[in-house]
Amino acid sequence: MNFSDTIAAIATPYGAGGIGVIRISGPEARNIALRILTPLSQNGFRSHHLYHGTVISPENHQALDDVLFTFFEGPHSFTGEDTLEINCHGGPLILETVLEAALRAGARPAENGEFTRRAYLNNRLDLAQAEAVNDLITARTRQGAVFALERLEGGLSRKINELSGDLLDLLARIEVSIDFSAEDGVEEEAADHLSEINRIINTVDSLAATYRQGKIERTGFRLVIAGRPNAGKSSLLNRLLGEKRAIVASQPGTTRDFIEEATDIGGIPVRLTDTAGLRPPTDEIEKEGIDFLWEKLDQADGVLYLVDGSRKATAEDIDLFGRIYTIPDKPLLLVLNKSDLPALMDEKSLGPAPDAGAFPPVVRISAKYGDGIENLAVAIRRLALNSNSGDTPSAVIAHAHQRASLEKAKESLQRAREGLSGDAGMPPEIVALEIREALDSIGEITGKTSNEEILDHIFSRFCIGK
Ligand SMILES: Nc1nc2c(ncn2[C@@H]2O[C@H](COP(=O)(O)OP(=O)(O)OP(=O)(O)O)[C@@H](O)[C@H]2O)c(=O)[nH]1
Numbered sequence: 001m002n003f004s005d006t007i008a009a010i011a012t013p014y015g016a017g018g019i020g021v022i023r024i025s026g027p028e029a030r031n032i033a034l035r036i037l038t039p040l041s042q043n044g045f046r047s048h049h050l051y052h053g054t055v056i057s058p059e060n061h062q063a064l065d066d067v068l069f070t071f072f073e074g075p076h077s078f079t080g081e082d083t084l085e086i087n088c089h090g091g092p093l094i095l096e097t098v099l100e101a102a103l104r105a106g107a108r109p110a111e112n113g114e115f116t117r118r119a120y121l122n123n124r125l126d127l128a129q130a131e132a133v134n135d136l137i138t139a140r141t142r143q144g145a146v147f148a149l150e151r152l153e154g155g156l157s158r159k160i161n162e163l164s165g166d167l168l169d170l171l172a173r174i175e176v177s178i179d180f181s182a183e184d185g186v187e188e189e190a191a192d193h194l195s196e197i198n199r200i201i202n203t204v205d206s207l208a209a210t211y212r213q214g215k216i217e218r219t220g221f222r223l224v225i226a227g228r229p230n231a232g233k234s235s236l237l238n239r240l241l242g243e244k245r246a247i248v249a250s251q252p253g254t255t256r257d258f259i260e261e262a263t264d265i266g267g268i269p270v271r272l273t274d275t276a277g278l279r280p281p282t283d284e285i286e287k288e289g290i291d292f293l294w295e296k297l298d299q300a301d302g303v304l305y306l307v308d309g310s311r312k313a314t315a316e317d318i319d320l321f322g323r324i325y326t327i328p329d330k331p332l333l334l335v336l337n338k339s340d341l342p343a344l345m346d347e348k349s350l351g352p353a354p355d356a357g358a359f360p361p362v363v364r365i366s367a368k369y370g371d372g373i374e375n376l377a378v379a380i381r382r383l384a385l386n387s388n389s390g391d392t393p394s395a396v397i398a399h400a401h402q403r404a405s406l407e408k409a410k411e412s413l414q415r416a417r418e419g420l421s422g423d424a425g426m427p428p429e430i431v432a433l434e435i436r437e438a439l440d441s442i443g444e445i446t447g448k449t450s451n452e453e454i455l456d457h458i459f460s461r462f463c464i465g466k
Pocket residue numbers: 227228229230231232233234235236247248249250251252253254255256275276277278337338339340341365366367368369
């Protein structure tokens with residue numbers, strides 16, 4: 001792709017709106033402005049000033065729209081290039097017409113994310129910030145938007161740069177010790193290096209661990225509600241959504257298909273799935289529904305197992321709970337429903353936990369009357385974030401490739417640590433090499449060491465006009 005020509009795109013979503021924005025960026029932006037705009041004041045236009053004017057056809061000067069426009073002279077613009085923004089009337093036809101005029105006047109259509117990519121190439125943003133632009137646009141909850149804004153403002157980049165700085169310091173010290181290895185104090189020095197590298201590994205680790213929260217804030221937590229027929233699963237779905245979405249009936253086996261809805265629970269975007277009650281199926285439709293459940297459980301990020309606490313536990317209850325409990329790596333919440341009725345079972349009725357220490361958290365609710373729903377929201381949030389406190393860390397990563405880079409850095413650092421401990425008989429030159437590799441891996445997050453392919457992949461997720 002050529003990044004030195006001039007690009008244009010409609011920057012607002014398709015459809016009718018109060019205003020729609022055309023963005024033009026590149027060396028020809030000023031000339032294009034002169035060709036397609038006639039400001040109502042005749043003394044030209046200054047950078048960063050809003051003007052009222054008319055868009056005209058570059059060939060026959062026919063008026064196309066009455067607009068407000070701003071010219072941003074590079075490098076003081078989002079992209080770092082000369083940029084023109086035209087606020088048109090927000091009709092799709094008008095916007096297409098004005099865009100075509102800009103194209104005929106010397107621009108070419110922008111690719112997805114190309115404005116942001118140019119901002120990155122012109123050092124207006126680093127890669128972590130550029131990705132945060134998209135995360136902010138696509139944020140689904142306030143907390144997700146807060147994290148994205150924090151990354152956009154450089155929170156993650158500062159953390160990464162701090163880490164790189166610490167690694168560079170350590171590298172310098174190790175390289176000095178290579179030159180003066182025969183002198184005294186070598187052992188204390190080695191111990192210092194070792195404790196420093198341990199500290200850095202811990203920092204890398206805790207940053208990598210924020211991925212779960214970052215990803216959930218970005219893409220949502222898939223929570224499946226499972227349980228025996230009549231436990232109140234559909235009642236709970238309706239309660240959590242705040243609307244009557246699923247049929248509730250006293251007849252067991254009411255829900256046969258699965259029902260999926262997205263909602264915000266405790267600041268987390270949650271995709272809830274209500275499923276058919278688990279029991280030996282009575283017909284083919286019910287069998288299909290129950291097969292779906294196992295498929296949905298497979299894809300889920302977590303499971304809410306709901307039981308009717310006003311009934312005595314049966315062998316079936318114990319068996320089913322055991323089956324769900326033993327699915328590996330599937331965070332589980334046990335919810336006892338119908339707390340408005342006398343309790344005839346508790347979590348102990350569901351059999352001894354295979355590993356008593358790790359029994360899932362238990363919440364009592366009444367899906368029908370709403371008791372305990374706030375506690376349940378807190379428990380769902382903790383389950384999603386996999387933390388007991390539900391605290392929010394300062395810098396959060398949100399993309400798999402960011403985590404992969406941190407993991408790679410950690411592996412290099414672990415090898416360097418082995419070398420530093422002296423057991424591996426690794427020469428200090430190799431230790432230094434491993435630290436350099438870790439630096440490269442960490443640099444991928446801010447784009448210091450990224451290649452074209454990674455950049456193509458990242459920016460292709462953006463919309464056109466951003
Ligand atoms: N007293 C009381 N009844 C409840 C509560 N939650 C649900 N019920 C009742 O339990 C019955 C079953 O509720 P559903 O929500 O349809 O149960 P389900 O788990 O979706 O059932 P299936 O779709 O058949 O698997 C209905 O009569 C509900 O009114 C509750 O908290 N208290």
